[in-house]
Amino acid sequence: MAIHKKNQLIGLDIGSHSIKLVEIDDSKKGRILKNFGIVGLPSDAIVEGSIKEMEIVSSAIKDLFKNLKIKNRNIATSISGFSVIVKKITLTNKEESELEATIQDEAEQYIPFDISEVNLDFDIMSGGSEPEEISEEEGEKEGSEQMEVMLVAAKKDIVDDYVSVLDLAGLSSIVLDVDAFALQNAFEASSDKPGCYALVNVGAEELGINAIKNDISLFTRDSSFGGSQITEAIMSQFSVSFEEAEKIKLGETKKEKDKGILEEIFVSVVSEWVQEIKRALDFVAGTYPDETIEKILVSGGSCRIPDFRKYLELETGISVAELNPFANLIINEKLFDPRYLKYMAPQAAVAVGLALRSIGDK
Numbered sequence: 615m616a617i618h619k620k621n622q623l624i625g626l627d628i629g630s631h632s633i634k635l636v637e638i639d640d641s642k643k644g645r646i647l648k649n650f651g652i653v654g655l656p657s658d659a660i661v662e663g664s665i666k667e668m669e670i671v672s673s674a675i676k677d678l679f680k681n682l683k684i685k686n687r688n689i690a691t692s693i694s695g696f697s698v699i700v701k702k703i704t705l706t707n708k709e710e711s712e713l714e715a716t717i718q719d720e721a722e723q724y725i726p727f728d729i730s731e732v733n734l735d736f737d738i739m740s741g742g743s744e745p746e747e748i749s750e751e752e753g754e755k756e757g758s759e760q761m762e763v764m765l766v767a768a769k770k771d772i773v774d775d776y777v778s779v780l781d782l783a784g785l786s787s788i789v790l791d792v793d794a795f796a797l798q799n800a801f802e803a804s805s806d807k808p809g810c811y812a813l814v815n816v817g818a819e820e821l822g823i824n825a826i827k828n829d830i831s832l833f834t835r836d837s838s839f840g841g842s843q844i845t846e847a848i849m850s851q852f853s854v855s856f857e858e859a860e861k862i863k864l865g866e867t868k869k870e871k872d873k874g875i876l877e878e879i880f881v882s883v884v885s886e887w888v889q890e891i892k893r894a895l896d897f898v899a900g901t902y903p904d905e906t907i908e909k910i911l912v913s914g915g916s917c918r919i920p921d922f923r924k925y926l927e928l929e930t931g932i933s934v935a936e937l938n939p940f941a942n943l944i945i946n947e948k949l950f951d952p953r954y955l956k957y958m959a960p961q962a963a964v965a966v967g968l969a970l971r972s973i974g975d976k
């Protein structure tokens with residue numbers, strides 16, 4: 615029988631480029647990093663958030679569990695991208711039970727898919743009549759006629775893909791989260807400063823933005839940008855395979871004359887990302903004129919692209935730092951090389967956020 619506390623979950627971030635696994639133990643002294651692992655996937659295994667190669671992905675997951683000798687089979691994982699809609703909507707105030715009954719109809723206009731094709735979830739952010747007495751929660755205007763609801767809609771086929779791939783690997787999906795919220799969870803656990811922040815995750819195929827204030831999400835957006843744009847540009851520019859292009863991207867190229875071309879590719883792709891982020895932040899500024907974003911925290915493997923942080927800072931005028939999801943965890947340096955963890959930190963953010971979910975969490 616597995617020796618793990620009943621409510622603990624393994625955080626598994628199944629990305630299109632790589633799968634990241636994090637296990638965290640709760641102890642009297644605090645949260646301990648117990649396991650971290652990453653395994654790469656071939657480029658066609660997951661495309662636009664949907665799993666194309668079930669066998670390849672599930673055996674990669676199985677290998678990861680075997681190599682790290684993980685016993686816990688209960689998983690928190692997440693989905694993102696085109697098939698997931700996360701949207702804050704404003705409705706006339708109603709009780710939760712009433713909202714539950716009408717959310718399908720309310721949601722319909724915000725969802726670009728047939729309502730029968732999606733799984734719906736919601737969270738009341740502010741407002742919401744209390745059946746008995748008026749709640750005095752912070753930020754709630756007494757007698758307010760409006761309520762804010764965070765709507766999450768995920769296409770059923772994508773959800774089924776993720777549940778099936780875990781099933782195939784002999785695992786149970788206990789929590790199915792959204793990348794943006796897992797990222798937020800990792801950020802909140804690693805920082806104790808309240809305020810207004812923008813969390814930006816640049817992976818291989820997705821660029822996710824989550825603007826938050828005092829642990830509440832103001833705005834999220836996922837766009838189809840990421841490190842694969844660079845890999846693809848390198849593939850066509852140098853006529854090399856995907857694997858070869860990934861190596862060139864990471865600086866394993868020998869030819870001096872190629873460096874200029876590489877730099878041009880970096881600059882042109884990174885400026886697209888920066889413009890996309892800037893558009894989102896401008897939108898946030900327009901919607902919440904009283905809020906000022908103090909800092910942008912970047913994560914995801916592609917935030918390591920040289921000068922990305924510098925350009926982002928220059929264009930937005932906001933200071934940029936790397937998100938370190940391991941910051942408040944107890945690390946045994948005999949088990950984890952601090953330099954390796956520091957390098958992996960931004961790429962591990964979503965997985966850490968997932969590992970912090972426990973059974974019973976939404």
Ligand SMILES: Nc1ncnc2c1ncn2[C@@H]1O[C@H](COP(=O)(O)OP(=O)(O)OP(=O)(O)O)[C@@H](O)[C@H]1O
Binds near residue numbers: 630819821840860
């Ligand atoms: N040092 C580095 N320099 C540049 N790019 C890097 C570096 N390390 C990793 N990357 C890129 O980061 C990407 C992988 O990041 P990550 O693991 O966050 O993506 P993912 O979660 O698998 O993808 P997605 O979430 O978009 O589906 C790849 O495109 C990879 O080439």
Ligand SMILES: [Mg+2]
Binds near residue numbers: 627629630817818964
């Ligand atoms: Mg990712």
